[in-house]
Amino acid sequence: MGQPRVLSIVRRLLQRSAVPHALLFTGIEGVGKRTTARAFAMALNCRAAENDRGDPAEQDFCGRCAECRRIAGDSHPDILQVNPQKGILRIDQVREVLATLALKPFSARRRVVIFADAHTLNPEAGNALLKVLEEPPDDSVLILTARQRSDLLPTIVSRCRHIRFSPLAADVLAALLSADHGLEPQQAAVVAQAAEGSYTRALALADAHWERQRDWVIGAIGLDRGAPPEEGCTTMALAYAADLARSKDLVEARLEMLKTWLRDLSVRPYAPRGVINQDRADALDAARARLDDRRLLALWDAVEQAHKNIAANGNLRLTLDVMALRMADLLAA
Structure with a gap:
């Protein structure tokens, strides 16, 4: 247990x-x-x-x-x-x-x-x-x-x-995911780290194909390289928000993925072993080379504010539009 x-x-x-x-x-x-x-x-x-x-x-x-x-x-x-x-x-x-x-x-x-x-x-x-x-x-x-x-x-x-009851240790979660649900050891380890001690959340992330979801969430806005896609920032940001809003049941999980990635970008230079997304170390390094602590904090604030507004029953699409536009501006700076 x-x-x-x-x-x-x-x-x-x-x-x-x-x-x-x-x-x-x-x-x-x-x-x-x-x-x-x-x-x-x-x-x-x-x-x-x-x-x-x-x-x-x-x-x-x-x-x-x-x-x-x-x-x-x-x-x-x-x-x-x-x-x-x-x-x-x-x-x-x-x-x-x-x-x-x-x-x-x-x-x-x-x-x-x-x-x-x-x-x-x-x-x-x-x-x-x-x-x-x-x-x-x-x-x-x-x-x-x-x-x-x-x-x-x-x-x-x-x-x-x-x-x-304390949050479950990551190694315990990873072992449960591998033994009970057949996840490969590396995949189980990444999901277990992202679940933050909750077996329920770990199962939800595994069922949602967490790695594929994460790669889209961070890549579509440019967080895997520290810069937005070359096409127009505003158009890209609004399209990104629309895609996020399309799957309402996944919005919270996707915002948590963004926060986990931003947290990893912040700690990567100082405590690399504490990084959750260990399987994307190259992308983290590429993005971190272009993003300083000030912009990372502002990006975190943008996602956290959206998370709070949605939890308070704020307008979902408007909230995500504001978040994505702010993130695009920060990444393009």
């Missing part, structure tokens, strides 16, 4: 039979919070482990008994996952959980309720959940996942055992 510290904490809780009534898992998307929550539910309810746990460091659950199989298949009636509806966890969802918690578990020793993305709780839902945390049922465990504890009500955080 790539979270040795988290596993150590969870195993100590199991070994000492000191499982709290509520846990809060925080960290960026794609670092194993939900996977760990499901594994924790299996460890609490595994029938084989109940009969013969053996060494907890070696075996937390069997993965084969009826309880484990149903939990792994998201079909266990006592292991509930509550997901946001249109980006929000709502009061009716919490009330449904409250009604379930008032009943005895169907077959599990410990019922587990996983509130995914608990930072999306609206105020009414948060207050209703707080009542459960204040008077938790003895046979149930609540697990909340969130990006960071500051996104939740302090009263909710104070009633949970907080466990923080």
Whole structure:
């Protein structure tokens, strides 16, 4: 899983039979919070482990008994996952959980309720959940996942055992991509570096043919050579913005590619081993020879401002037009 510290904490809780009534898992998307929550539910309810746990460091659950199989298949009636509806966890969802918690578990020793993305709780839902945390049922465990504890009500955080998940190491991500998805080692290494510790993001980048996407994103605007194409800067910039806007679901990923490339251009002369796009070292050197720190900072600001405007629901095409025109001007200077 790539979270040795988290596993150590969870195993100590199991070994000492000191499982709290509520846990809060925080960290960026794609670092194993939900996977760990499901594994924790299996460890609490595994029938084989109940009969013969053996060494907890070696075996937390069997993965084969009826309880484990149903939990792994998201079909266990006592292991509930509550997901946001249109980006929000709502009061009716919490009330449904409250009604379930008032009943005895169907077959599990410990019922587990996983509130995914608990930072999306609206105020009414948060207050209703707080009542459960204040008077938790003895046979149930609540697990909340969130990006960071500051996104939740302090009263909710104070009633949970907080466990923080770190971004996954690049070598762990690369190994997962190679083993589970057949990526070549060099490709897996580049994607893993660009994913910034998130397995979810790494998969998205791999599925989107990240290297090909990156080469177009940096090449079409001229960042692979530090200068715009020879054709008219304005025409080129507007065409580039139009192409970016055409695939709305890829815009954020493409802006991240631009930022990663600009970051590499900045650090290449000083810390070459810290470069993410190692497979394009020649292009980085060619561009860096023509771009000083001042222009790199201005280019970064152009992309970052576009990213912020889009996140704030700004006009997509207008935002990308402004960004591309500013970048073209900077590269032509």
